[in-house]
Amino acid sequence: MGEIWNVPEIFGSDVFNEAVMQQRLSPEVYRAWKNSISTGKALELPVANEIAEAMKVWAIEHGATHFTHWFQPMTGITAEKHDSFIEPTGDGKVIMAFSGKELVQGESDASSFPSGGLRATFEARGYTAWDPTAFAFVKDGSLYIPTCFFSYTGAALDKKTPLLRSIDEISREAIRILRLFGDQETQRIISCVGAEQEYFLLPRDLYAQREDLRLTGRTLFGAPAPKGQEMGDHYYGTIRTRVSSFMKDLDEQLWRLGVLSKTKHNEVAPCQHEMAPIYTDVNTACDNNQLIMEIMKKCAAKHNLVCLLHEKPFAGVNGSGKHNNWSLSTDTGRNLFSPGKTPRQNAQFLVFLAAFLKGVDEYQDFLRSTVAFAGNDHRLGANEAPPAIISIFLGDELTAVVDSIINGTNYTDPEKSLMRIGVDVLPAIPKDTTDRNRTSPLAFTGNKFEFRMLGSSQSIAGPNIALNTIMAEELGKFADILESAPDFHAALQKLVCDTFTEHQRIIFNGNGYSSEWMLEAANRGLSNYPASNTSLISYDDPKNIDLVTRRGIFSREEFHARYQIHLATYAKTIRIEARTMVDMIRKQILPAVYAYTSALAKGVAAKQTLGLPHKAETDLLQRLGRSADRLYETCEALNSHIAFSPEGALEQANYCHDVLMRDMKHARKDADLLEQLTDKSYWPYPTYSDLLFY
Ligand code: ADP
Ligand code: MG
Secondary structure, eight states, X not given: OOOOOOHHHHTTTTEEOHHHHHHHSOHHHHHHHHHHHHHOOXXXXXXXXXXXXXXXXXXXXXXXXXXXXXBOBTTSSOBOOEEEOEEEOSSSOEEEOOOHHHHHEEEEEOTTSOOTTSSXXXXXXXXXXXXXXXXXXXXXXXXXXXXXXXXXXXXXOBSHHHHHHHHHHHHHHHHHHHHHTTOOSOOOEEEEEEEEEEEEEEEHHHHHTOHHHHHHSSOSOOOOOSSOSTTOOSTTOOOOHHHHHHHHHHHHXXXXXXXXXXXXXXXXXXXXXXXXXXXXXXXXXXXXXXXXXXXXXXXXXXXXXXXXXXXXXXTTSOOOEEEEEEEEEETTOOBTTSOOSSHHHHHHHHHHHHHHHHHHHHTHHHHHHTTOOHHHHTTTTTTSSOOSBOOEEOHHHHHHHHHHHHHTOOSSOTTSOOOOTTTSOOOOOOSSOTTOOTTOSEEEOSSSEEEEEEETTSOXXXXXXXXXXXXXXXXXXXXXXXXXXXXXHHHHHHHHHHHHHHHGGGBOOSOTTSHHHHHHHHHHTOOBOOSHHHHGGGGGOHHHHHHHHHTTXXXXXXXXXXXXXXXXXXXXXXXXXHHHHHHHIIIIIHHXXXXXXXXXXXXXXXXXXXXXXXXXXXXXXXXXXXXXXXXHHHHHHHHHHHHOOOSSHHHHHHHIIIIIHHHHHHHHHHHHHHHHHSOGGGOSSOOHHHHHTO
C-alpha cells in the first residue's frame, strides 16, 4: 500500500511485444516476423529459431523457467501445459534451451478436451501452433505462447482458429468496398472489440460454506434478502477498501500483461462490479479477456475474496454480462462505423450500416446461438438484461436517416427531394445519445455496435466470429453488385434503399423489456429462443452451415462439433446443478428442518403438559412439515429423473431443460420457504443477506 507506481513503465513489462521484438531481434528477423503477420505466411525455421532464442533470453530475465503453449479449447476457457527450458548437457548439468520448432508447434494430449467427435479416440493427440499475431508474455514463472489448437487432420479444436479465419475474411471483403469508394491505401481492416466485464466478489469464508456456489458457481437456493438492489445505492457507489485493494492489485497485474484496464466501478447489484479495458483488435481482446477472467479469480483469492463470473449467481438480483463493443477500423485508424463529414464518407458509412442490418436480420438465430449457455439463460429476457430476441437500436437520429432513405424523403426537410446517397451530407449523429437504450441487445453507440447479450463467463470468440462472418458475407455480396454496376451511384442508392427497406424490421428503438415488444417482434417475424436448447438448433440450419463453410470459417464437421459440444455442456451443467441440489436437500436442508421441528415439537409437548398456549409453534410446525414433505417428494422425483438419460445430444439437452429444470424450480420454491421459516441458527449455509450484505 502507498507505493507509487510508474504505470507507463510497468505497462506491458511482462509482454514480449513489438517494441521488445524490435529491440531484441535482428532487423531481418524482425521484418520477417512483420511480414508473416501481414501475409499470413509461415515463418522459416531459422527465423523462428532466432525469435525463440530472443524470447527465451527475455523470458528468463523476467523470471521464467518454463514455457507453455497457451490455447483456447472449446471449453471456453484456456488450457496450458508447461515444459521447462532445461536440457541435459550429459555431465549432470543442464542448459536452458528453446528452439524455433518448440515455439512454432507443440503437441498435446487432447483426449480430455471436448472435440465434438472431431477426433477419433485412437488419435488422441492435438497440436498447437504459435499465433504470431498475438504477443507472448510471462506469467507465474512461465513464458506463455498464444497458440491455435487443432487435430491430426487439421480440424480446429479451439476458439482462436475460427476467430483468426473470420478476421481475415472481414478484412478481405471490407477492403473490396473501400476500393469502390476510392481508397487504395488501406491494406487491412481490423475488427476491434472492447469487452466490458461484470463480476461479483464475495468473502471467501462465506462462499466456502455453500456447496452450490463451490460446485456450480451460483446459488441454487436462497430466499430474497430483506433488502435487494432497490435503493440503487451500490451502482457507481464508493468502492469498499477490501474491494478497492483487489482492484488495485488487478490493475497492476493486467497492466504488466499489457491489458488496457481502464474503467472500474460498482454495478447495480450489491457486491457486483465491472471492469472495462480500452478496445483493441479482437484477437488481442479475446486473449486479454481470458486473462482478465483468470486473473480476477486468482487476485480475489489473494484478498480473501471469491470472484464469481457466473451469469446469475443470485436469483432476484441482477446477473452479470459482458458488453461486446465491436467496430471496424482501417489499418490507418479510420473507424468505418463513424458517420463521417463528407458525402462520400457518409455513403460508405451507409453501406456498412446496411450490411450490418441485413446480416443481423438474416442471421439473428446464429448470432443468438453464440450466447446460448445454461448460465446466460437465467438473465436473457429476465428484465435485467436484453431479451432473447435480437434487434438493433439505432437511436432516433439514425433511424430518421434510414426512414428518409426508405421513404425517398429528405432527412431535414420532408418537402425537399430524396436524400441522395453520396451527394447529400448526413446530419451529425450524436456520439452519445442521451436516451441510451439499455434494453437493446445490440445498440449503435455513435461509432460502434454494442452487443449486450454475452454472458459474463463466456469466451468472446463465438459472438465476434459471428459478427465478423455475417459482416463479411453481406459486404461481399454488396461488393459483387457494386463492382459490376454500370452506374455506381445509381446502384449504390438502390442497394442501400432496398436493403434498409427489406431489413427495417430488425430496427427497434423502444423498450425491449416490455411485453408489447414480445408481441410486436413476433408480428415482425423475428426469432425468439428463450432457452439455449432451442437456440442451439441454429447450428443445424442449412442457411448457417452454408454461411460458415462457404466463408471458410468452419468446415461442416467443425461446425457440427461445436453444436454437439454446446448441447453436451448445457446438459452437463444442468445435471451438475441437479445433483448438487439433491445433495444439499438431503444432507443439509431437510436435516436442518428436522432438527428445528423436533426441537419445536418438544417445546409444544412441554407446553401442552403445562397447559400453556402453543398455537404459534403448532402452526409453524404444520407449515414446516408440509413444505418439508413436498420438498422430500420433489427431491426424490428429481433424483430419479437424473438417473434417466435419453439418447442423443439434443434430446438430452431438451430433457434437462424440460424435466430437470422444472423439478429444480419446484424444489427451490419449498427450500426457500423453509429457509424463511426456520430458526437461523439451524440453517446450514449463509443466506442472501449474509452473502450480499457482508
Ligand atoms: P459505456 O458507457 O458503455 O461504458 P464507453 O464509451 O465507455 O461505453 O466504452 C465501453 C467500451 O467500448 C470500452 O471498452 C471502450 O474501449 C470500447 N470502445 C470505445 N470505442 C470503441 C470502438 N470504436 N470500437 C470498439 N470498442 C470501442
Ligand atoms: Mg456498456
